[in-house]
Amino acid sequence: MSGGLFPRPREVVAPGAVHVPAWLSEERRRELVRACREWARGPVPIRRTVLPNGGVMSVRTVCLGWHWQPYRYTRTAGDVNGARVAALPSWLVEWGREAVADAYGDPAGAAAYTPDTALINFYDGDATMGMHQDKDEHSLAPVVSLSIGDSCVFRLGNTESRGRPYRDVELCSGDLFVFGGASRLAYHGVPKVRPGTGDPATGLAGGRLNITLRETGLGD
Numbered sequence: 001m002s003g004g005l006f007p008r009p010r011e012v013v014a015p016g017a018v019h020v021p022a023w024l025s026e027e028r029r030r031e032l033v034r035a036c037r038e039w040a041r042g043p044v045p046i047r048r049t050v051l052p053n054g055g056v057m058s059v060r061t062v063c064l065g066w067h068w069q070p071y072r073y074t075r076t077a078g079d080v081n082g083a084r085v086a087a088l089p090s091w092l093v094e095w096g097r098e099a100v101a102d103a104y105g106d107p108a109g110a111a112a113y114t115p116d117t118a119l120i121n122f123y124d125g126d127a128t129m130g131m132h133q134d135k136d137e138h139s140l141a142p143v144v145s146l147s148i149g150d151s152c153v154f155r156l157g158n159t160e161s162r163g164r165p166y167r168d169v170e171l172c173s174g175d176l177f178v179f180g181g182a183s184r185l186a187y188h189g190v191p192k193v194r195p196g197t198g199d200p201a202t203g204l205a206g207g208r209l210n211i212t213l214r215e216t217g218l219g220d
C-alpha cells in the first residue's frame, strides 16, 4: 500500500528501467482519476480490445493522441466507433517530462521527451496483461507508466523472450515506472492485480488504472 509502514526505495530494476514509488502526489492522483473518467466516456469510449485471433483483452483501454489497436496507431478508432481520439493534454506531456527527469536524473534529456500518445488501461480484480513488448512505436524514447488504485505485480522481463529471466515489481497507487534505453523493448506484463489494496481517496473505488505515455514517432 502506498501509505505503508515501510518506505519503499526507488530502484533501478534493470538498465534503463526505474521504479519510483509514490511519485504522483495525492492531488495528481485525484486529477488523473477525474480526467480518466472523462476520457473513458468518449469521444472513443473505453472498451476491451479485440485481438486479431479473436481473443479479447481483459483490461479496458482508451487512448489519447493516437488510438492503438493491435498492432498499430491510427488517429481514429476504426475498431470502436470511428471517432478521432481525444487530444493528449499538454499537462500530461509535462508530467511525462518530469517523470523522465526524475527517473533518470537527466533534466536536459527529459526536456526533449515529447510523448504523443497515452494508453489508459483499467484493470478490475481479474484483469491481467500477458507478456508483450511495446514495439508498435517508431521511436525508442522511454515509456512512462503511472499507476493508481489497486497494487499489482508488474513483471519486467528480457528483450529476447517472454520467459525468464524476469523481475517482479509491486506497483502501488502513485508509482512511476519508466522503461527506456536497454529496457525499452523488454517484454513485460501484469500477471496479478491485488483487489482491495488501492486508496479510495483518489476517487477510484476499486480496480487499477495504468497510464502509459509514449512517443509514437509517427509525426503529424
Ligand SMILES: O=C(O)CCC(=O)C(=O)O
Pocket (backbone or CB within 6 Å): 119, 121, 129, 134, 145, 154, 171, 188, 189, 190, 210, 212
Ligand atoms: O499496466 C501496466 O502496468 C502495463 C501496461 C502495459 O504494458 C501496456 O499498456 O502496454
Ligand SMILES: [Fe+2]
Pocket (backbone or CB within 6 Å): 132, 133, 134, 188
Ligand atoms: Fe506494455
